[in-house]
Amino acid sequence: MKETAWLVATLVVALALAAAAQTVTVTDTTGHAVTVEQPVERIASAYGIGTYYVYALGAGDRLVAAWFVGVKSAAQAPASLRAMEPRLDTLLRAGDPNVEDLAAQGTDLVLADAAQYAAVAGPMSDLGVPTLILGPETAQGVVDTALLLGAILGEEAQARADALAAEFTRVYGKAAVAATATPAGSRPRVLFLGTSLSSVASGAMYQTQLIEAAGGVSVSADLVGSWNTVNLEQVLVWSPDVIVIAPYGNVTVESITESADWQSVRAVRARRVFKMPRVFGTMDTPLPESLLGVEWLTAALYPDRALFDVRSDAIAFYQAYYGYALSTEEADAFLVP
Amino acid sequence: MTPARRRALSIALLSLPVALAFAALFVGRYGNGVGAAFHSVFSAGADETLRALILRVRLPRTLAALFVGANLSVAGAVLQGLFRNPLVDSRILGVSSGAAFGACLAILLTGSALAVQVSAFAFALLAVAVVLAVGWRLGATPLALLLVGIAVSAFFDALLGLVKYVADPLSKLPAITYWLLGGLHASRWSNLVPLVAISGTGLGILFLIRWRLNVLTLNDEEAASLGVRVRALRISVVVVASLLVATSVAQAGMIGWIGLVIPHVARAWVGSDHVHLVPASAALGGAVLVVLDTIARTALPGEIPLGILTGLLGVPAFVLLLVGYVRARGGTR
Amino acid sequence: MKLEARDLSYAYPHGPPCLHGVSLAAGPEGVTFLLGANGSGKSTLLACLAGTRTPTAGDVRIDGISLRSLIPRERAKRIGVVPQFPDAAFAYSVEDTVGLGRAPYVGLFSRPGREDRRVVERAIESVGLGRLRHRSMAHLSGGERQLVWIARGLAQGAGCLLLDEPTAHLDPCHEQDVFAAVGELAAGGATFVVASHHPETALLYGTHVAFLRDGTVVRSGPAQEAITPDALLQAYGMEFAILTGLAGERAVVPTRTARQEPPSVSA
Numbered sequence A: 001m002k003e004t005a006w007l008v009a010t011l012v013v014a015l016a017l018a019a020a021a022q023t024v025t026v027t028d029t030t031g032h033a034v035t036v037e038q039p040v041e042r043i044a045s046a047y048g049i050g051t052y053y054v055y056a057l058g059a060g061d062r063l064v065a066a067w068f069v070g071v072k073s074a075a076q077a078p079a080s081l082r083a084m085e086p087r088l089d090t091l092l093r094a095g096d097p098n099v100e101d102l103a104a105q106g107t108d109l110v111l112a113d114a115a116q117y118a119a120v121a122g123p124m125s126d127l128g129v130p131t132l133i134l135g136p137e138t139a140q141g142v143v144d145t146a147l148l149l150g151a152i153l154g155e156e157a158q159a160r161a162d163a164l165a166a167e168f169t170r171v172y173g174k175a176a177v178a179a180t181a182t183p184a185g186s187r188p189r190v191l192f193l194g195t196s197l198s199s200v201a202s203g204a205m206y207q208t209q210l211i212e213a214a215g216g217v218s219v220s221a222d223l224v225g226s227w228n229t230v231n232l233e234q235v236l237v238w239s240p241d242v243i244v245i246a247p248y249g250n251v252t253v254e255s256i257t258e259s260a261d262w263q264s265v266r267a268v269r270a271r272r273v274f275k276m277p278r279v280f281g282t283m284d285t286p287l288p289e290s291l292l293g294v295e296w297l298t299a300a301l302y303p304d305r306a307l308f309d310v311r312s313d314a315i316a317f318y319q320a321y322y323g324y325a326l327s328t329e330e331a332d333a334f335l336v337p
Numbered sequence B: 001m002t003p004a005r006r007r008a009l010s011i012a013l014l015s016l017p018v019a020l021a022f023a024a025l026f027v028g029r030y031g032n033g034v035g036a037a038f039h040s041v042f043s044a045g046a047d048e049t050l051r052a053l054i055l056r057v058r059l060p061r062t063l064a065a066l067f068v069g070a071n072l073s074v075a076g077a078v079l080q081g082l083f084r085n086p087l088v089d090s091r092i093l094g095v096s097s098g099a100a101f102g103a104c105l106a107i108l109l110t111g112s113a114l115a116v117q118v119s120a121f122a123f124a125l126l127a128v129a130v131v132l133a134v135g136w137r138l139g140a141t142p143l144a145l146l147l148v149g150i151a152v153s154a155f156f157d158a159l160l161g162l163v164k165y166v167a168d169p170l171s172k173l174p175a176i177t178y179w180l181l182g183g184l185h186a187s188r189w190s191n192l193v194p195l196v197a198i199s200g201t202g203l204g205i206l207f208l209i210r211w212r213l214n215v216l217t218l219n220d221e222e223a224a225s226l227g228v229r230v231r232a233l234r235i236s237v238v239v240v241a242s243l244l245v246a247t248s249v250a251q252a253g254m255i256g257w258i259g260l261v262i263p264h265v266a267r268a269w270v271g272s273d274h275v276h277l278v279p280a281s282a283a284l285g286g287a288v289l290v291v292l293d294t295i296a297r298t299a300l301p302g303e304i305p306l307g308i309l310t311g312l313l314g315v316p317a318f319v320l321l322l323v324g325y326v327r328a329r330g331g332t333r
Numbered sequence C: 001m002k003l004e005a006r007d008l009s010y011a012y013p014h015g016p017p018c019l020h021g022v023s024l025a026a027g028p029e030g031v032t033f034l035l036g037a038n039g040s041g042k043s044t045l046l047a048c049l050a051g052t053r054t055p056t057a058g059d060v061r062i063d064g065i066s067l068r069s070l071i072p073r074e075r076a077k078r079i080g081v082v083p084q085f086p087d088a089a090f091a092y093s094v095e096d097t098v099g100l101g102r103a104p105y106v107g108l109f110s111r112p113g114r115e116d117r118r119v120v121e122r123a124i125e126s127v128g129l130g131r132l133r134h135r136s137m138a139h140l141s142g143g144e145r146q147l148v149w150i151a152r153g154l155a156q157g158a159g160c161l162l163l164d165e166p167t168a169h170l171d172p173c174h175e176q177d178v179f180a181a182v183g184e185l186a187a188g189g190a191t192f193v194v195a196s197h198h199p200e201t202a203l204l205y206g207t208h209v210a211f212l213r214d215g216t217v218v219r220s221g222p223a224q225e226a227i228t229p230d231a232l233l234q235a236y237g238m239e240f241a242i243l244t245g246l247a248g249e250r251a252v253v254p255t256r257t258a259r260q261e262p263p264s265v266s267a
Helices: A002-020 A050-056 A079-084 A099-104 A114-126 A139-152 A155-181 A206-213 A232-238 A253-257 A260-264 A290-301 A310-322 A328-332 B003-024 B034-042 B048-082 B095-109 B113-137 B142-166 B173-181 B189-208 B210-216 B220-225 B230-252 B258-270 B274-298 B306-329 C042-050 C072-076 C094-102 C114-126 C142-155 C172-187 C199-205 C229-236
Strands: A023-027 A033-037 A043-045 A063-067 A109-112 A131-133 A189-193 A242-245 A273-275 C003-011 C017-026 C030-036 C057-062 C079-082 C160-164 C191-196 C208-213 C216-222 C240-244 C250-254
Touching: A023 A139, A033 A131, A043 A050, A050 A063, A050 A109, A050 A139, A050 A310, A099 A114, A109 A114, A114 A131, A139 A155, A139 A290, A155 A206, A155 A290, A155 A310, A189 A206, A189 A232, A206 A290, A232 A260, A232 B048, A242 A253, A242 A290, A253 A273, A260 B048, A290 A310, A310 A328, B003 B048, B003 B258, B003 B274, B034 B048, B048 B189, B048 B210, B048 B230, B048 B258, B048 B274, B095 B113, B095 B142, B095 B173, B095 B230, B113 B142, B113 B189, B113 B230, B142 B173, B142 B230, B173 B306, B189 B210, B189 B230, B189 B274, B210 B230, B210 B274, B210 C094, B220 B230, B220 C079, B258 B274, B258 B306, B274 B306, C003 C042, C017 C030, C017 C042, C017 C057, C017 C191, C017 C208, C017 C216, C030 C042, C030 C172, C030 C199, C030 C229, C042 C079, C042 C160, C042 C191, C072 C079, C079 C142, C094 C114, C094 C142, C114 C142, C114 C172, C142 C160, C142 C172, C172 C191, C172 C199, C191 C199, C199 C250, C208 C229, C216 C229, C229 C240
Parallel strands: A043 A063, A043 A109, A109 A131, A189 A242, A242 A273, C030 C191, C030 C208, C079 C160, C160 C191
Antiparallel strands: A023 A033, C003 C017, C003 C057, C208 C216, C240 C250
């Protein structure tokens, strides 16, 4: 009896070891080949944007340390984020990654962007932990990042990544068809404002891509860099048809529509000033939920077309990918007035 | 210089900023040129948007440029005399660093434009208070004030570094960086009142006592032998000059080189006598900043930060001045 | 004007005593020389006489009025000072520099008026610099600059002028110019007190002298009588001979013997 028990135990151990010896090799966004041992149990996401992908792919419970874009302290976290992630206080990190902290958490995979990579990859690889560089900048990049993570985070993650890719294809395809139906000259001209009344997005930014995907034209497309400061005079020169305000920051629709100075702007006279909704991730950043950003923008730019049922799609999206049920208020925010 | 020539020069200098400010109202990216702009203001029924733009946006901004330029230049001029050092800038007493920290702290914690202005001004006053309190105990000599000013500057610079470190790179840090580069695009009639009130008072006081400021350029013993209460006068000048700088920084962010270069140009034209130097610095400073601000808001679609323009123009101007200075004196002293 | 020091003592804050019981009278009229080695307290005494330093004991009186009872402005209207190292960071014109002398008369919010300008004009003329009134100070010779500062003192309306080593950096020619002007003004009623460490100038241009050593007055009196080899030995610790030239001009010349004791330094 004892010998049989020992034999079974040895077999089980051997099988376990064999399973543990499984690895997946992927190529990250910089072309590095990274070998990741399976399964990945303890993820440290030092890339504030990448963290949301981990949640969307259903691996959020495997995070041990996470940076969240736009949330530098627990006090800054929106209530919805807290509801989605009850462990927020223990998970939340900010500033430069502390290698000892990550090691203490027993991390077996680190996600980083190009800025953090240099600091973190070297020491972590000395400890035998791989670092994956991410940095989506386009819609294709969003899909590729999801698929990349899906490949290393297990079957369920893979399935979700595939589903997300299919969603992107559907939404972008539908929007593109509708956009090409409008000649270039009559597409709505859009001004995308950031965190102040004088801060506008440049042509190189993701926001401009979203506008174009939704069938609009960004008035500030020829500006370079990131956020630019312009004065009211320039806004008048551009004469946008629609003004969209970023989902973060203090600028409200009222601060524009009720400002005497802005009354001369066409978009304000036509009452087409909108603020992007936000649940936790921001839809104008290269996150999975930027998909909803395109849907919402098409509704804002082409209110008569009703291409998408944004509200229902939002509820379904957050439930499917984040396991989060939108409240009525949050869902209504996706309706364009 | 004969009195007649001096009078002509004074009139020219004092009308320069007024003329330039007037012209600036009709220059901008919007509209079909200067003629149309002129038309819109002075004839009825013309382009309403343009008129609103000129009266509500360009006019307060141009006024702000006039005052900020005058403030920084006069503050620089009187501080140069007070410290008996032609290399002094209006930033020397830590006022600017305090204001910068206050403004960026407000950007970090709130984001309300009013809070930024108030906070900038409050911390600027705090900086001055510290400099005067500690400097007084050290005898309130120019050297004492200078050293404490350097220390206070460094302290607030460090605090500013901390603010930048904790700021959210998405929403706060760009705003902070942009504010630090200086600009007048936020100037509206509503927020102009403190600037005008403080500038008017401060410039007025310095204008009235401008002859006595000449006595401050003598060393302490000489000035005392002329019966002037040096410490009291010096402290008053420091307070007024600091107020001018504080309100300017609160309005326009960090603008350097104006306080250093403009007084030198003014000195080259009207001499070192503060009776002529103070008004000339004010006029020249206002004129230059109006021109630079007009460039800042017109040359490119995006706003060019004023601090960049003053630096790009100020540094070569300073070098040229220095070369001229040295040549006129026949070599460095 | 008569300037008197009575039993003056001065010690630097947290420092050793500098002057001990100095009593001195200068004026009315005349040029009183303060002579002594470096560190004997001449500049400090001058500062106390000017009222820019407050003596720790004793009193200074101008025409009988104690300096302590005068506010700075009133004191400035009586006593003018030409310091040892006037520095000028900025180049003012002669007119503007002399014009600063009107500070005691000009209100805080005012500028010099027509009367002030007349006084300035007269002061510049009285030192013979009328033709240079618009010249920048940077373009004057050392001697001319000294005259400008003397004129500033006159513009103050001061009856008593204190000069701290005015000709230390001047060549004999300019020195003569300065003291010629000083002599003329003294003859016209002004009182001068000149600190110098060159006894020969005192002999040539002074009416009275006071010798200082280690912060006390060791000898004083009319210049021609009080300047003796003995007094010089006491003040400088060195031997001098007083020579008379063929035309009656007198000179002070150090003899070649070694010094008897080194002059002490009071910090």
